[in-house]
Amino acid sequence: MPDVRIIEVKQSIYDDNDREAERIRQSLKEKKTFLLNLMSSPGSGKTTMLTKVLGELKSEMKIGVLEADIDSDVDARTIANIDVDVIQLHTGGMCHLDAAMTEQGLNEIGAENYDLVILENVGNLICPAGFDTGAMKNIMILSVPEGHDKPLKYPLIFTVCDALVINKIDVLPYFDFDMEKVVEYAHQRNPKLKIFPISAKTGEGITVLCDWLREQVQQWQD
Amino acid sequence: MHELGIVTYVADAVDKIAAENQIEKVFTVTLEIGEVSGVVPEYLVDAWKYFCKKHPLLVDSQLVWEPIVAITECLDCKNTYETLPHGKICPFCGSAHTVLAKGKEINIKEIEAC
Numbered sequence: 001m002p003d004v005r006i007i008e009v010k011q012s013i014y015d016d017n018d019r020e021a022e023r024i025r026q027s028l029k030e031k032k033t034f035l036l037n038l039m040s041s042p043g044s045g046k047t048t049m050l051t052k053v054l055g056e057l058k059s060e061m062k063i064g065v066l067e068a069d070i071d072s073d074v075d076a077r078t079i080a081n082i083d084v085d086v087i088q089l090h091t092g093g094m095c096h097l098d099a100a101m102t103e104q105g106l107n108e109i110g111a112e113n114y115d116l117v118i119l120e121n122v123g124n125l126i127c128p129a130g131f132d133t134g135a136m137k138n139i140m141i142l143s144v145p146e147g148h149d150k151p152l153k154y155p156l157i158f159t160v161c162d163a164l165v166i167n168k169i170d171v172l173p174y175f176d177f178d179m180e181k182v183v184e185y186a187h188q189r190n191p192k193l194k195i196f197p198i199s200a201k202t203g204e205g206i207t208v209l210c211d212w213l214r215e216q217v218q219q220w221q222d
Numbered sequence: 223m224h225e226l227g228i229v230t231y232v233a234d235a236v237d238k239i240a241a242e243n244q245i246e247k248v249f250t251v252t253l254e255i256g257e258v259s260g261v262v263p264e265y266l267v268d269a270w271k272y273f274c275k276k277h278p279l280l281v282d283s284q285l286v287w288e289p290i291v292a293i294t295e296c297l298d299c300k301n302t303y304e305t306l307p308h309g310k311i312c313p314f315c316g317s318a319h320t321v322l323a324k325g326k327e328i329n330i331k332e333i334e335a336c
Contacts (some may be wrong), residue, residue, distance in 0.1 A: 007243055009330040013231045013253075016238075021233050038313045126260055155310075156260060156326070188310055188318045 002008025017131055020099035024106070031112040034217040035102075035119060035134035038155060042123030044143040045167045047198040048077045050118065054084050056210045060215065061064050061115040066105040068097045075120065085109065096127035099134050114136045116217050125150070129157035136220055144168040146175045151185035153215035163196060165209060170199040225265040228328065229273045233280060235330055240279055243335075248283045250334035256325040257292040257306055292325025 011073040012018075030036055054063060067076040076088040089105045091097060097105075102119060111117055114119050119135060121128045139162045142150050145168065153159045158164070164186055166179070179197070188194050194212060198205030235238065236251055251270075255263050270285035292305035296312035297319045305325055312320050 004249060004334055005243075007239065007245075007335060009235075009239060009332055011235065011330055013228065013235055013328045013330060016235060017231070021255075095224050104225065127227065152310075155261050181285045214257060 006147065014130070014132075017099050019136040020039050020103065021132035024103055025136065028106075028111060028134070028136070032221045033106075033111045033114055033221040034116050034137075035106070035111075035133070035135040036116065036213070036216075037119045037128075037133045037138045038141070039121045039125070039128045039161070040123060040141035040143075041125050041146060043134070043153055044123070044141040044146065045200045046123070046141055047078050049141060049165065049167060049198065049206075050079065050120065051082055052200050052203060052206045053210055053213065054079070054082060056206060057116070057214065058082075058084055058093070060214075062113060063116045063118065064109045064114040066102070066109060066117060066119045068101075068105075068120060070094070070122060087116075091122055095122055095124050096101055096131050097133055098131045102133040102135075105120040115221065116213075129154075129160050137216055139163040141165045141167050142182070143172055144175050147175075148178045148182035148185065151182065151189050155189050158186055158193065161190065161193060163194040163212065166195065166197045167200055169197045170202050171202065184218050186216065201213055225261060226269040228261055228266060229269045230276050231271075231272060232285075233277055235280065236333060239330075239333060240335065241289065245279075245333075245335040246263065248280050248333060248335045250284045250286060251280075252331040252333070253285065253287045254327065254329040254331050255287050255289050256290040256327040258322065258325045259290075259328050260326075261328060263287045263289075288331065290325055290329075292328055293323045295323045296320045 038046055063084055065079050066089055066133050068089045070091055070093055073088045076086045077085040138161045140157055183195055196209045197203055223315040241335055267285050274283055275281040293302050294305045295302045296317055298317040301314040311318055
């Protein structure tokens, strides 16, 4: 039997993914395509919010959506119904998307044809936060019924996001959700986090969110 | 489920390292796992046992791990402290203006192989 060797490695298991993500960003810069990674827990209203945002922005820019789920295509159908280009990605049981899977999606939809591609990540507050998808900005939704303590329980996702959307504010009277506390906790994790209270159902706050997104896309394309 | 996903990244990295070092058989992979990496090391070891059976290079290999103690730095009083017992609030000055200095990492430290 050959001699056993010890190979010193000292590398992060995220190294390959981080390199891949950086390559995606460079490639999208050349294509002038802005990639937004949208994360949240299941049922927070990602798809409903998207339909509202897409409704406001689709006449002024070319938008494509990548829907990532473990299974099914219900979200993709919802997006297709409002006449926006969408493809469904299946993660095959994995709880997050990584850069390689994102790149497959970008190639399949033809990212160069769009100003904005929105990646709807798998509904989960833990795993997607650990993997850089190559997106220009990360955005997350926290909905009122989930509670204002989430920045304390899932700190990583709040630190990697650029914007926090607080959805379902129309039901605030029925929940013990403390808006001041959530803002305080979230800013403790990430002082630069932009916060947008909205109701995807009533449409409240959607315009302010769209203004932010419009500005991000323009800055990336300039 | 998260741990099984992580195992596939470790295995992919080990595959590359094996190819670069003309390795045919891996005996042990040693990881360094940060205390706030979000990974449960015991689950990771279980996922590794399951995964290895299907991966010729790694059959019968062991996954071992060492913890990386999580350390937070206070941006106000400049002290550092252990994250797990104290969390976000600095135990020296009470400030919440703190950042994690280390403890999120998952690193491959070394591989024992031939």
